[in-house]
Amino acid sequence: MTTTAPDVTKTPRKKRGGKVIGNTGLYIATGVAALLFLVPFYLIVRNALMTDPEITGENWKWFPTDIQWGNITEPFNDETVDFGRALWNSWVVAVLHTSGILLICSLAGYGLARIPYRHANKVFYAVLVTLMIPTAVTFVPSFVLVSSLGWVDTYRGLIIPGLFSGFTCFLFRQYFLGFPKELEEAARVDGLSYWGAYWRVVVPNSLNFFAAMATITFISGWNSFLWPLVIGQDPSSWTIQVALSSYMTNQTVNYHLIFMATAISILPLLLVFLFLQRWLVQGIAQTGIKG
Numbered sequence: 001m002t003t004t005a006p007d008v009t010k011t012p013r014k015k016r017g018g019k020v021i022g023n024t025g026l027y028i029a030t031g032v033a034a035l036l037f038l039v040p041f042y043l044i045v046r047n048a049l050m051t052d053p054e055i056t057g058e059n060w061k062w063f064p065t066d067i068q069w070g071n072i073t074e075p076f077n078d079e080t081v082d083f084g085r086a087l088w089n090s091w092v093v094a095v096l097h098t099s100g101i102l103l104i105c106s107l108a109g110y111g112l113a114r115i116p117y118r119h120a121n122k123v124f125y126a127v128l129v130t131l132m133i134p135t136a137v138t139f140v141p142s143f144v145l146v147s148s149l150g151w152v153d154t155y156r157g158l159i160i161p162g163l164f165s166g167f168t169c170f171l172f173r174q175y176f177l178g179f180p181k182e183l184e185e186a187a188r189v190d191g192l193s194y195w196g197a198y199w200r201v202v203v204p205n206s207l208n209f210f211a212a213m214a215t216i217t218f219i220s221g222w223n224s225f226l227w228p229l230v231i232g233q234d235p236s237s238w239t240i241q242v243a244l245s246s247y248m249t250n251q252t253v254n255y256h257l258i259f260m261a262t263a264i265s266i267l268p269l270l271l272v273f274l275f276l277q278r279w280l281v282q283g284i285a286q287t288g289i290k291g
């Protein structure tokens with residue numbers, strides 16, 4: 001009597017086939033999502049290099065009939081808006097805003113996570129409560145305070161009121177709670193203080209997370225509109241977002257100028273994101289937030 005050995009190759013082949021199909025579907029879905037996210041950028045560049053009649057024409061055109069390279073310099077030559085000054089203001093505000101928040105919120109988060117203090121939890125809960133307060137509630141008191149200090153139309157008024165973020169402080173605390181204590185204990189044995197351990201041990205070993213927070217904070221500072229609109233009352237203190245809004249009036253709308261100025265304004269964001277993108281996902285994953 002003979003027995004036939006079971007075919008052990010069928011099941012693995014089925015598993016491999018299902019895995020290939022699943023990966024293919026994932027790649028297709030990812031490609032479609034990427035195309036959808038790229039559509040706004042395509043429209044911005046397309047309209048920026050067109051004339052107004054082509055943009056508003058009845059017949060849709062995928063690409064400009066005659067690329068208007070001269071549109072690139074038009075925002076800088078516009079006499080009504082100092083576009084170059086607005087770009088510089090946004091750069092200064094975003095860089096200083098990012099640097100200040102990283103320093104202050106990281107120190108606050110480290111103190112709440114590591115320094116023993118019987119009221120630490122109460123302070124942490126107070127920070128969390130600030131996240132529940134609508135921005136509109138604090139907007140008027142903040143403006144009155146800044147105005148009384150004479151900081152209207154100044155970098156101080158644009159930057160200092162936003163140098164603390166409860167959410168960023170929370171993220172730093174969550175990260176430092178998961179930071180290896182052994183490294184800090186070794187630093188303390190060597191005679192370093194909390195500040196020394198933070199600056200010489202924690203920060204050099206947390207650059208991924210700092211880079212992720214810097215990316216998010218820089219983008220937020222660059223895109224801020226309402227506070228710079230109120231504080232920057234003089235055109236010389238406008239940021240790029242306020243300058244862009246000035247191109248749309250009740251009388252005229254210069255479409256190609258708006259789109260070209262928008263395309264130029266997002267270039268710094270793209271450069272910052274491309275430079276720091278490899279740390280972004282990894283840094284967010286290290287916050288300790290699950291789900």
